[in-house]
Amino acid sequence: MVKADAWHEIHSRFKLKETKKSIARCVGLSVQTVRKILRQAEPQPYTRLRTAATILVPFEGYIRQRVAAVGYCARSVFEEIQTQGYRGGYDAVKRFVRPLRKEAVREATVRFETPPGRQAQADWGHCWTVIGGKRVKIHLFVMTLGYSRRMFAVGARDEKLATFIRCHEKAFDHLGGVAHEILYDNPKTVVLSRDFEGRHIKWNATFWDFSRYYGFRPWAHRPYRAQTKGKVESGVKYVKRYLRGKAFDSLDHLNTSLLTWITTVADQRIHGTTHRRPADLFAEEKDLLIAHPGKPPYQIQERAIRHVSRDCMVTFETNRYSVPFRFVGRPVEVQSEGDRIHIYHDGHLIVSHIRLTGTYENRVERAHYAGIFTRDEIPAAPSTLLLSDIRQDEVEVRALAFYESLLEGGAL
Numbered sequence: 001m002v003k004a005d006a007w008h009e010i011h012s013r014f015k016l017k018e019t020k021k022s023i024a025r026c027v028g029l030s031v032q033t034v035r036k037i038l039r040q041a042e043p044q045p046y047t048r049l050r051t052a053a054t055i056l057v058p059f060e061g062y063i064r065q066r067v068a069a070v071g072y073c074a075r076s077v078f079e080e081i082q083t084q085g086y087r088g089g090y091d092a093v094k095r096f097v098r099p100l101r102k103e104a105v106r107e108a109t110v111r112f113e114t115p116p117g118r119q120a121q122a123d124w125g126h127c128w129t130v131i132g133g134k135r136v137k138i139h140l141f142v143m144t145l146g147y148s149r150r151m152f153a154v155g156a157r158d159e160k161l162a163t164f165i166r167c168h169e170k171a172f173d174h175l176g177g178v179a180h181e182i183l184y185d186n187p188k189t190v191v192l193s194r195d196f197e198g199r200h201i202k203w204n205a206t207f208w209d210f211s212r213y214y215g216f217r218p219w220a221h222r223p224y225r226a227q228t229k230g231k232v233e234s235g236v237k238y239v240k241r242y243l244r245g246k247a248f249d250s251l252d253h254l255n256t257s258l259l260t261w262i263t264t265v266a267d268q269r270i271h272g273t274t275h276r277r278p279a280d281l282f283a284e285e286k287d288l289l290i291a292h293p294g295k296p297p298y299q300i301q302e303r304a305i306r307h308v309s310r311d312c313m314v315t316f317e318t319n320r321y322s323v324p325f326r327f328v329g330r331p332v333e334v335q336s337e338g339d340r341i342h343i344y345h346d347g348h349l350i351v352s353h354i355r356l357t358g359t360y361e362n363r364v365e366r367a368h369y370a371g372i373f374t375r376d377e378i379p380a381a382p383s384t385l386l387l388s389d390i391r392q393d394e395v396e397v398r399a400l401a402f403y404e405s406l407l408e409g410g411a412l
Contacts (some may be wrong), residue, residue, distance in 0.1 A: 148353060340352055
């Protein structure tokens, strides 16, 4: 008996007109074995020859009846039949149970269809694409309605809780409502901990509050059971196929193109399972969704404590923002809210910046450096002169050209 890769190697060489003797020498088999393999239409799996009767035979009927109840655990069955007089080894029981377990796994999964408006499924996917001439990794949020299969997808740069919530709100706006239940995998943004069966689930408090705000019930599917949310899994693959090989000017350009494709192609195709267009089925579902007209966005803020560096900059999410020089060395609280970054000291707002969307970028306000030195005081050797020679604050003095380069987007 040879492995499948050896079978394919022998057949490939023979199709290339190589002689049987040459093939035998190369693969280390006899010519007779090579001839036998060439007569086989496909690789033959190994099957263990079973003797006519073993000491396990009297217990096989009991094992077949009992094995499903113990989760196809050979050890449990072995211990039970020992009390009934079995004197054989554990390996024999394990070999008998193994094909029964595989057969149970192969049993068809019943497709679970939901009534209109009842359920949606949401998940993340990942893909690499070209944005602005650079190959970047994009996180894809996809939500699919269980009944109509109408979907929404949007690209993001991360999977943080704030991003996750904003993606939901975009999906709700696109679909014109909220499903009564939304099914998830078990990400930390939704589930902090759980038992295997799902009887005890510790939900992420912020996400739970978000679900109460919009009135839907989150559900977490059983671990290692991806087919439970197969509708959105298929949606993620579908979106990836659309993005494959394309290039975009920006993330906004990607999302605009993606939304156009969803409304003109994905919603209008004949779905492979329902054999109807998602747009047509959605007409039966839209009035049964939870309406949210005029509801303001859920308020969530990301906060972090930072110390102002000697060049009057604060780092947040890899990007750097300037603050007035008098706060150098002091702790500040950075809060993000939508497209704005707010920086506080002792509870008082000291500066607000437009949020940078890239990475390792700088946002600098010239006024924050006013008073460090005048143009007549530009040092001949900037590396040797500190502001402590002029003022009490510990601020490093650099040439004005340095700060002008920051205003033009230069990196440190």
